Amino acid sequence: MSRLSNYLFLGAILTTIVLPSAAQASDVDTLKLVYSEQYQPRLYDAKIEAIKAATVSAQTSGRIMNIHFDVNDLVPQGAALLEITNKEQGAGLAGAEAELAKAEALNTEAQAQYIRYKALFPKGAISKGAMDEATAKAKSSKQAISAAQAQLVKAKEGLNYTVVSAPFSGRMTQRFVEQGETISYGQALFSGYDNQHLRAVFQIPQQDIAQVQQQDQVTIQLLNGDEITSNDIQVYQFADPLTHQHQVRVNLDVSNMQDVIVGQWTKVIVNFPSRTSLMIPLSAIHQVSDLTSVYRKNAGEIVLNQVRIGRIDRQHNTAEVLSGLLEGDEIVIDAGRYLIMSSAAKGQE
Template sequence: MSLSLPRARVIVPLLAALVLVAFAVWWLLLRAVAVPMATAQSGALPSQVHGPGTLQARVATTVAARINGRIVKLHADQGETVAADALLATLDTAETLNRQHSAKAAVTAALHQETAAEATVRHAQATLKLAEQDIARTRSLFKQGLVAKAELDKAVAAEATARGALASARATLKARQAEVARARAEIDVLDTQLGYAQVTAPFAGLIVRRYAEPGQTVSPGTPLFRLIDPSTLWVVMRVDESQSGAIKVGQPARIRLRTGAEVRGHVARIGLQSDTTTRELEVDVALDKAPQRYAIDEEALVAIRTGQAKGALFPASAVLRRGTQTGVLRVAGGRAVFTPIELGTVANGKAVATSGLKPGARIITRPTGIKPGTRVKPAKAPAR
């Protein structure tokens, strides 16, 4: 029986729409998407704490000028290794030498004044001794009635005057001696300052920066060089409080510098003061051996090995995060199922789930774009 033309015009589009709907349902719900899969294995990986940091030196100092002066010569430059007490810079000493000559002349003059004061004291002592003898004799004669009271009073006054003159002479001598001491102290200070004109390295090390240039006038405290001991290099690392409990002094670490160098190290010190804003604390990781090339304050990434994480081992590419949850897409009944896990550690392209995933479970190794509930099938291995 043939359909009439009007009915055919209605039924044919309807059938076509039903076919499209059926195809869409099959495409969205029934079609299995080919995805790469892997089977979780029982295993372990070294557990690690990762964090950023900067390269520093535990033993470091800024060598600065200690006197006013002009830089006559710089004997070292940044990048050079110097020995302890090595000459680094020479400052102009002309002004200090002039002051030293003046101070020596002041000492000579003060010594002459001291000698004169000593002579005055000796003279006053002799005068007092004569006055004391005279008053003793006059008192004896006065008792015998051989001299008048006026003579005795005169002798007493002379003795008092001589005693006062001696006290004054001794005070003058003391003042002259103080002047000599001050002048000699000034010479000692200037001698020390002349020594400061020769700027030397306080310890053997590497000059990482030169701040000054020849001809520059400097004052006390002006930086000249930055010196470090390369054997004390370490990375000042920042670690979240939640991870710090697993870190112990002596644990091995792997350090990757921004320049690309990779070196080994170990935990040397753990800070006890946490940052109230970032909730991080400082961990100092010492380098076992300095790399050939590095820069102080260079950025670094540190991985501290804190032990081993055991559980279900699987490719790290399978790790998926949904909001605050970490998990994987496990294959169950031919469909993708989001499974939350406790991630132990990730290393060398592998990950360990310490809970939430059992060995033998099939998981999707590249879950990007795959939604939970999607029908999946193993992707064919590429032909070689």
């Protein structure tokens, strides 16, 4: 209970203190206790993970000429991560372009011959065999253009693969190659994650599943004190065979936050159903060593009453009373002020 020291006045323990009647009537502010509905927040330890993470691999072979990013760098989507030698791929592209030009020229000749034969065939100047040959040649030359175009697309892609680009914006976590290395198809190059799409992952016991599934939203409390509210909650419908707990994922919107780091631990706050509690102001608590008490009115007198305190609400500066008080009891709101007043009154006697 040492956290209460900022709100309490430390003084001598008085078993029973009676103020002058005038002071009791006008100088001492009291509070009559009533039960109130209170949410019971439950905290779970969670870890921040990336929703989107990937390892970029080589899609062609060659020697690395330039590396533009390193581990921990923020990389925009589509940025060039590294460049590979492209002489072989460039030659392949030039060859594909030449093949396409050749196919187009042959097709032009074949189509012109087909048109001429088609005009002469009804007049009997062209034999049926020659006409069939011209027709077949016209069709095959047109298909040759399609094949050449496909090879050109393949060659262009092969050339594009010599510049490895980031599939999405994010932070780089690993680099597997060095400048000057010769790489092969399928070799891992970089790993990274999307730093704008994160989630908090934590475990819950079986008895909490129903309550967590009913939550409209939960709160994620970061180490720096910031809080993120999310309503994108996913509860696994199967338990871990070792711990018998269920995993929960909470997707976060961190587009406007810079302090959310993948791998860090955080707290997830889930508000469980409310229950009736007696809440008293922190200023009413008088604590000396391990004794926690309040000043309570009893038959016209004010006496020191020991209590046991539970959850403390720092936002409203109140504490839950677990035992020692009942509904209808009247307590002094400011224990420190009351102790000073009672000491001054005794000194004047």
